[in-house]
Amino acid sequence: MRLSKLFGSTLREVPAEAEMTSHQLLLRAGMIRQLAAGIYSYLPLGWRVLRKIEDILREEMNAIGGQEMRMPSVHPAELWQKTGRYFEAGPVLVRFRDRSQRELVLGITHEEVITDLARREINSYRQLPFTVYQIQTKFRDEPRSRGGLVRVREFTMKDGYSFHADLADLDAYYPKVYQAYLSIFQRCGADVLVVEADPGLMGGAASHEFMLINEAGEDTLIICDSCGYAANADSAVAKRKELRKEEERSVEEVATPGMTTIEEVASYLGVAPERTLKAIFYMAGDELVFVTIRGDLEVNETKMANLLGAAELRLALEEEVAGAGIVPGYASPIGQQGKARIVADESITSGNNFVAGANKEGHHLRNVNYPRDFGVDLLSDIAAVQEGDPCARCGGKLRTTRGIELGHIFKLGIKYSEAFGATFLDSEGQSLPLVMGCYGIGTGRLMAAVVEQSHDERGIIWPVSIAPYHIHLIALGNSPQVGDHAESLYREMQAKGYEILYDDRDESPGVKFNDADLIGIPLRLTVSPRSLQAGGVELKLRRAKEHEIVPLGAVDHAVQELLS
RNA sequence: CGGGGCGUAGCGCAGCCAGGUAGCGCACUUGUAUGGGGUACAAGUGGUCGGAGGUUCAAAUCCUCUCGCCCCGACCA
Numbered sequence: 132m133r134l135s136k137l138f139g140s141t142l143r144e145v146p147a148e149a150e151m152t153s154h155q156l157l158l159r160a161g162m163i164r165q166l167a168a169g170i171y172s173y174l175p176l177g178w179r180v181l182r183k184i185e186d187i188l189r190e191e192m193n194a195i196g197g198q199e200m201r202m203p204s205v206h207p208a209e210l211w212q213k214t215g216r217y218f219e220a221g222p223v224l225v226r227f228r229d230r231s232q233r234e235l236v237l238g239i240t241h242e243e244v245i246t247d248l249a250r251r252e253i254n255s256y257r258q259l260p261f262t263v264y265q266i267q268t269k270f271r272d273e274p275r276s277r278g279g280l281v282r283v284r285e286f287t288m289k290d291g292y293s294f295h296a297d298l299a300d301l302d303a304y305y306p307k308v309y310q311a312y313l314s315i316f317q318r319c320g321a322d323v324l325v326v327e328a329d330p331g332l333m334g335g336a337a338s339h340e341f342m343l344i345n346e347a348g349e350d351t352l353i354i355c356d357s358c359g360y361a362a363n364a365d366s367a368v369a370k371r372k373e374l375r376k377e378e379e380r381s382v383e384e385v386a387t388p389g390m391t392t393i394e395e396v397a398s399y400l401g402v403a404p405e406r407t408l409k410a411i412f413y414m415a416g417d418e419l420v421f422v423t424i425r426g427d428l429e430v431n432e433t434k435m436a437n438l439l440g441a442a443e444l445r446l447a448l449e450e451e452v453a454g455a456g457i458v459p460g461y462a463s464p465i466g467q468q469g470k471a472r473i474v475a476d477e478s479i480t481s482g483n484n485f486v487a488g489a490n491k492e493g494h495h496l497r498n499v500n501y502p503r504d505f506g507v508d509l510l511s512d513i514a515a516v517q518e519g520d521p522c523a524r525c526g527g528k529l530r531t532t533r534g535i536e537l538g539h540i541f542k543l544g545i546k547y548s549e550a551f552g553a554t555f556l557d558s559e560g561q562s563l564p565l566v567m568g569c570y571g572i573g574t575g576r577l578m579a580a581v582v583e584q585s586h587d588e589r590g591i592i593w594p595v596s597i598a599p600y601h602i603h604l605i606a607l608g609n610s611p612q613v614g615d616h617a618e619s620l621y622r623e624m625q626a627k628g629y630e631i632l633y634d635d636r637d638e639s640p641g642v643k644f645n646d647a648d649l650i651g652i653p654l655r656l657t658v659s660p661r662s663l664q665a666g667g668v669e670l671k672l673r674r675a676k677e678h679e680i681v682p683l684g685a686v687d688h689a690v691q692e693l694l695s
Numbered sequence: 696c697g698g699g700g701c702g703u704a705g706c707g708c709a710g711c712c713a714g715g716u717a718g719c720g721c722a723c724u725u726g727u728a729u730g731g732g733g734u735a736c737a738a739g740u741g742g743u744c745g746g747a748g749g750u751u752c753a754a755a756u757c758c759u760c761u762c763g764c765c766c767c768g769a770c771c772a
């Protein structure tokens with residue numbers, strides 16, 4: 132490709148809307164352009180990168196038995212109503228009507244469509260197991276897109292689905308996908324950390340996320356350096372600090388005028404925060420939920436939402452709390468049955484003689500004990516893991532970091548097959564639901580992640596595997612000799628099968644070098660009067676500092692060596 | 696959805712407070728010179744100032760409404 136003819140140009144200045152490094156570089160290098168919030172065009176250079184990522188995805192998915200197929204992006208709403216996700220998904224799912232008033236949605240993922248297909252196509256255990264996948268456009272009307280390609284509304288996703296006769300077979304297949312994913316990310320040049328994750332709206336028993344460690348990432352990760360435990364903060368668990376149990380004393384009311392926060396109450400009464408019970412109120416849909424947790428801990432809202440099976444969860448307003456007959460700031464878990472659903476973190480069992488609210492303005496209670504003094508509707512682990520907490524597995528110190536989710540794999544189980552009645556007959560003639568797994572990777576986000584990880588102050592540094600071209604050929608000066616050599620080198624390398632971008636523009640050396648560094652093609656060849664005088668062509672790897680001069684006849688060999 | 700910021704030429708910005716018929720840098724076009732890290736000089740092209748309404752003799756500038764974009768948070772398959 133001749134740079135003089137390439138559609139899409141490099142930008143000297145950073146567009147004002149770009150904050151994240153990958154966003155800035157992809158825009159500046161002429162790879163992508165924004166059309167609307169979270170909606171991007173891929174220019175020829177960016178598109179080549181994306182297609183190379185797709186090719187790697189295909190190879191790796193095919194290698195584990197995946198069959199590529201393609202499903203539509205517009206779905207009948209009915210399909211989504213069957214699983215209930217029509218309502219659970221909320222405004223992220225775009226809904227509209229066609230000319231005959233049929234309700235339609237834009238697919239945010241394809242469990243519904245594939246399960247509906249499987250229901251029709253699969254009758255017998257003899258057809259199992261199988262895996263299908265597609266590389267297809269999704270539209271999710273995100274509350275907020277951000278960071279260029281990191282979080283967009285329209286995006287391309289590789290989504291795969293496997294179907295099994297039983298859970299054991301899914302369990303046996305799942306690690307193969309896991310390995311294939313590791314291989315995909317490694318080949319694309321993205322260093323990932325696999326973490327245990329929260330399946331969320333997808334449902335199912337277990338899931339793993341493949342995360343790129345990055346400060347600008349949207350997810351908080353919990354990591355144990357001593358045993359290797361790694362989890363998304365939304366599902367991470369830690370060992371709880373057990374408090375010394377004292378002899379249970381009887382409940383005693385104390386005046387705490389104006390003290391409504393744990394810090395105020397604890398210091399006023401001279402007790403440690405972990406010797407108090409915190410009360411937090413949520414609205415799950417339109418139900419008021421009273422959460423009680425040890426004073427030194429925080430609630431993890433994702434764990435909460437999962438526990439309650441709530442699609443929508445938000446902090447309750449003070450009026451909503453007061454309206455239920457509970458005194459905000461002095462709420463007590465005692466005697467609240469019927470006013471709200473009472474949810475407790477397991478930490479309330481880890482100590483006793485707690486300070487809690489008295490449900491009376493300006494008063495708290497000492498020596499509150501569970502279950503002696505109050506009952507709860509649900510008792511579970513809903514505490515957020517914090518930096519420095521002890522690891523649940525080995526007791527080591529947990530640390531937190533941020534990450535970008537590049538891939539997510541789920542053991543779905545029978546959630547969808549049950550909803551659709553997707554069953555098969557086993558060898559004994561018994562009708563059973565199909566057991567499913569699903570596996571997703573966002574291609575554009577992966578592209579952005581590689582840039583996040585692999586760049587310097589001058590621009591992108593593509594790995595050979597997904598670089599838009601292998602070679603960036605630069606001709607300097609306007610001497611006919613240079614021009615002729617560059618032209619014939621361009622043709623020769625093209626004929627040998629190299630993907631080569633030839634900067635044939637009449638630009639100054641500085642412009643050409645800077646553009647080459649910005650675009651980030653792995654190998655740069657320079658032909659100039661100076662290089663010819665030195666004996667040939669200058670070769671330089673984008674990631675290297677030094678260059679070498681190679682005679683014209685030996686370029687092919689040297690290139691082959693450098694690119695492998 | 697809550698908080699903050701910004702919409703003026705393809706990109707980056709000034710002008711707005713104190714209304715008077717739009718400017719700078721880069722890019723682009725042409726020419727000359729230059730030719731190893733965004734080269735110099737000269738001459739040019741390009742904008743209904745996001746949109747609508749209002750105030751005024753006069754609106755990029757003041758007022759009202761509206762649309763869009765970014766950042767933080769909420770949310771996140």
